[in-house]
Amino acid sequence: MKNTIIAFFLGLLLLSFGACKKDVAQDQYEVNPVKLYPSIGAKNKNKTQEQYVSILYTNLFQRALSGNQLVEIIDCLESIGDKELGREVLISNFMNDPQVVLPSDSVMRANPDVFTEQTYERFFVRKPSEAEKTWFRNFIEANPQLSAEMIYFAFALSNEYLYY
Amino acid sequence: MNRRKFIRNAGIAGAGAFAVPYILPSGRLFAATGRQIAGHVVYVLFAGGVRQQESILQRYLDDSQGFPWAGNIMYNMFNGPSPENKIVYGTNQGNGVEGGTPIPQILSQTLETLGTVFREVQAQSAGHFGGLNNLLQGSQVTTQGLKQKPINPTIFEYLRRHGGFPASKVWFVGNGIGNGLPLLNYSNHPNYGSQYGANFFAPSITFGNLGFEHLSNAKVYHPENELDPMYQMKYFLDQSFANVGKGGDSLGNTEDEKQDIKSFMRSTYDRVTQNAIPFPTITENNDALNIGFACEIMRWFKPAITVVNLSSVDGCHADFTGYLRALHRADHAVGHLWNYIQTQVPEMAGDTVLIASPECGRNLNHNPIKDVNDWYAYDHSDNNASRVFTVMAGPGVPQNLSVGSETNPVGFTSDNVPTIGEILGVKDEIMGAGFLQPESVSLFDRI
Numbered sequence: 001m002k003n004t005i006i007a008f009f010l011g012l013l014l015l016s017f018g019a020c021k022k023d024v025a026q027d028q029y030e031v032n033p034v035k036l037y038p039s040i041g042a043k044n045k046n047k048t049q050e051q052y053v054s055i056l057y058t059n060l061f062q063r064a065l066s067g068n069q070l071v072e073i074i075d076c077l078e079s080i081g082d083k084e085l086g087r088e089v090l091i092s093n094f095m096n097d098p099q100v101v102l103p104s105d106s107v108m109r110a111n112p113d114v115f116t117e118q119t120y121e122r123f124f125v126r127k128p129s130e131a132e133k134t135w136f137r138n139f140i141e142a143n144p145q146l147s148a149e150m151i152y153f154a155f156a157l158s159n160e161y162l163y164y
Numbered sequence: 165m166n167r168r169k170f171i172r173n174a175g176i177a178g179a180g181a182f183a184v185p186y187i188l189p190s191g192r193l194f195a196a197t198g199r200q201i202a203g204h205v206v207y208v209l210f211a212g213g214v215r216q217q218e219s220i221l222q223r224y225l226d227d228s229q230g231f232p233w234a235g236n237i238m239y240n241m242f243n244g245p246s247p248e249n250k251i252v253y254g255t256n257q258g259n260g261v262e263g264g265t266p267i268p269q270i271l272s273q274t275l276e277t278l279g280t281v282f283r284e285v286q287a288q289s290a291g292h293f294g295g296l297n298n299l300l301q302g303s304q305v306t307t308q309g310l311k312q313k314p315i316n317p318t319i320f321e322y323l324r325r326h327g328g329f330p331a332s333k334v335w336f337v338g339n340g341i342g343n344g345l346p347l348l349n350y351s352n353h354p355n356y357g358s359q360y361g362a363n364f365f366a367p368s369i370t371f372g373n374l375g376f377e378h379l380s381n382a383k384v385y386h387p388e389n390e391l392d393p394m395y396q397m398k399y400f401l402d403q404s405f406a407n408v409g410k411g412g413d414s415l416g417n418t419e420d421e422k423q424d425i426k427s428f429m430r431s432t433y434d435r436v437t438q439n440a441i442p443f444p445t446i447t448e449n450n451d452a453l454n455i456g457f458a459c460e461i462m463r464w465f466k467p468a469i470t471v472v473n474l475s476s477v478d479g480c481h482a483d484f485t486g487y488l489r490a491l492h493r494a495d496h497a498v499g500h501l502w503n504y505i506q507t508q509v510p511e512m513a514g515d516t517v518l519i520a521s522p523e524c525g526r527n528l529n530h531n532p533i534k535d536v537n538d539w540y541a542y543d544h545s546d547n548n549a550s551r552v553f554t555v556m557a558g559p560g561v562p563q564n565l566s567v568g569s570e571t572n573p574v575g576f577t578s579d580n581v582p583t584i585g586e587i588l589g590v591k592d593e594i595m596g597a598g599f600l601q602p603e604s605v606s607l608f609d610r611i
Contacts, residue, residue, distance in 0.1 A: 041408055069378075076378045078341045081349045081364025082331070083413040085422050089429065092382035135400060143393055150390060154397035160405040 037126040043163040049074050051164070053090070056156055059122055060094050062101045084157070091156045095149055108148045112137045115148070123155040125164075198589035201560035204512045205469045205584050206462070206505065207319075208498055208520035209299055211292065212475035213544040215526040218491060220283055220553040221570065225250055228484065228530070229539045237266075237492045240499025241275045241520070241555055252537065253488040255446060263489055267446050270499035275518065279557025280565040280611065284573040287524045288601065290549035293344050295523025295577070296473070300348055302581030302600040311344050314351035316599040319581045320362035321350055323469060324416075326593035332421040333468040335461050336362040339454040339475055341369055350415070353599075359416040362471070363425065367457035368450055371432050380433040387423060395419065428464045435460070442508065444500035446493060449476040455497040459504045466511045468588060472501070480526060484539040502557070517558030517587050521577055525551045552577060554607065560587070562611060578604040 037043060047055065053073050057065040065073075073090065080086035094100055108115040116136040120128040128136070140146055155161060217227040219238055224247045225231040235247025251264050258265035275281075288304040289295040298304050300318045308315050320336065323329045338345040350361025369375055385391045402410070417425065435441055442463070443456030451474040458472040474494050480487035498520060506513045528548035530540030554575060557563075568574030578601040585594035586606040594600065 040405060043408060046409075072374050073378050075341060075369055076374050078346050079338075079364075079366035079369035079375070081336065081346065081362060082415040082417050082422075082425070084411055085415075085417060085425060088422070089379050089382050089426065092385070093379055096381050096383040129404075132404060136397075139393075139397065139400075145389055146393055150394050151397060154394050154401060157394075157398050158401035158405070159409060159411045160401060162411065163405075163409050 045164055047162055047164055049077055060100050088157055091153055103148045105147050112140045119155060124160055198591055200589040201587045202515050202517045202558055204516040205587050206516055206518045207471045209296060209473035209523060210520045211473050211523040212478035213524050213526045214477055214522035216551045238495035239269050240271045240495045243274050243276050252485050253492040267496045270503050275555050275557045277564050279561045282554040282567045282575045284568045284570055285552050285554050285575045285577060286573055287550045287552045287577045290524050290544050298577050299523055299580055302578040302604055304601055313347045317351050317353050317356040319584050321356035321360035322590055322594045323588055324360040325356060326590040327588055329468045331363055331415045331417045332424060332465055334362040335467045335470045336364045337454060337458040337461060337472040338366040339450045339473055341366045358413050361415045368453055371436055432460060442504055444497045446496055449493060451476045451494050452497045455501050462509050480542050482533045482541050483535045484541050485535045485537050517556060517561060519556040519580055521554040521580055522552040525549045575607055575610050576604055579607050582606040
């Protein structure tokens with residue numbers, strides 16, 4: 001009888017372990033790997049204003065923009081006729097936000113080629129050509145006052161950034 | 165810019181001025197040769213749907229609610245005595261009656277006295293977007309869809325392409341971003357388009373709460389040490405991408421013009437905070453706010469053309485009393501606009517022609533909706549909705565002249581485009597482009 005009672009409680013204990021088992025796989029989310037464009041010519045679609053703003057925000061702040069803020073910013077851009085000017089004002093506002101995430105200038109100057117490559121990948125989702133890398137290396141070296149922020153600004157305002 | 169660089173640039177520019185005639189964005193060597201009547205046009209899209217009966221015909225409640233009380237509630241624009249009874253269109257200040265205190269007249273002489281009124285003009289659309297398109301394109305394109313950019317060139321594009329006006333001298337001030345309004349600053353026409361478009365602000369957004377939250381904190385970059393290299397990098401990147409795609413929606417503001425517009429934005433945020441925007445005395449609706457910001461734009465840019473739209477009267481779909489109030493305030497706002505130009509913008513005073521037209525009228529018969537005063541509301545869809553007026557005043561415009569009558573319509577809303585063309589010296593180019601409504605001519609040719 002005693003053995004039966006012990007066996008019963010042991011069984012109950014085993015069952016309870018089973019009930020506590022966490023289904024880890026169900027709650028896991030992952031980011032799909034993004035393939036780089038093989039060349040500049042592979043981009044043939046215009047981003048919508050919504051896509052432009054959310055991607056820009058993510059690139060500059062390393063986090064997603066809330067839906068409400070996205071709608072508000074789109075309204076602001078709609079209210080300005082010169083869209084390029086509107087984007088410029090928006091980027092300038094983002095750059096003035098203390099939470100913007102930018103690489104330091106010393107990192108940029110330590111290895112301009114790596115910085116250029118990373119910036120092209122971040123903004124254009126492609127690798128720079130050798131000519132592009134050389135141009136930026138020369139430009140960075142020739143302009144001591146140039147900052148990473150200024151380079152990010154130029155990429156964010158470029159025409160290629162309007163496409164995917 | 166250091167002295168040596170300045171002298172070098174000035175020398176190059178001076179030599180260029182001798183060697184190369186002024187090249188317009190159109191590729192033409194010289195600006196249009198048409199004689200300008202005035203240096204500036206302010207074009208008020210007196211929109212939202214305005215019934216002739218309560219506006220120029222001055223019948224107040226007599227031709228809408230069955231009460232025998234007529235009178236003029238737009239006494240900055242038109243001559244005529246005000247209503248004597250049932251005053252509801254004013255403010256609540258003074259006598260304690262809701263709307264019982266009319267807004268004091270601003271202008272000592274009405275626009276009717278100062279200029280010419282076309283009393284019965286045919287609008288070519290009974291809808292808002294179609295009507296606004298008509299006022300800006302001078303044509304009524306049957307394939308023009310809603311939420312679609314104008315199919316034919318707008319007055320902005322005519323002026324910039326044929327008159328050589330820079331982008332910062334061509335402005336459209338919208339009273340919001342709804343109803344496709346931001347689409348109207350340029351057309352999709354392949355020979356015209358964005359590079360000839362107007363600068364546009366919807367100030368209630370740009371300089372309202374949303375603008376303050378998302379646009380007002382722009383970092384100010386040094387024009388030479390920071391902006392120059394930033395633009396150089398952008399141009400390099402754009403050059404690499406030029407064979408694949410382009411920006412496409414640039415209005416062709418030069419870098420200097422962009423800087424100027426950004427400076428204007430900064431100044432306006434400051435002036436909003438300081439309560440220094442020149443709003444009309446009574447600023448109870450979006451129309452009045454919009455006129456205030458239009459004044460601010462004129463103060464800063466002295467545009468060749470400023471188009472400003474109103475639309476608060478459209479509340480008439482459900483609130484006739486509110487419509488009367490909005491009409492009265494729209495007149496007040498236009499009076500303020502004219503007064504501001506003449507007294508506060510010396511570069512434009514005496515050299516500006518103001519033109520105002522509704523984009524459409526409203527129905528002859530009411531709908532079943534009653535407002536707080538038990539007065540019926542009016543939509544816009546019948547023949548009466550194609551009846552509007554046009555008033556214009558300024559240099560070169562005959563004074564105290566009335567053209568047409570209720571039984572003798574003269575002119576179309578599409579006439580405004582060649583009229584503005586004539587004032588600013590590009591009428592022949594507009595007429596020759598071939599996109600106007602066939603019957604359209606300059607209003608000066610109808611006098």
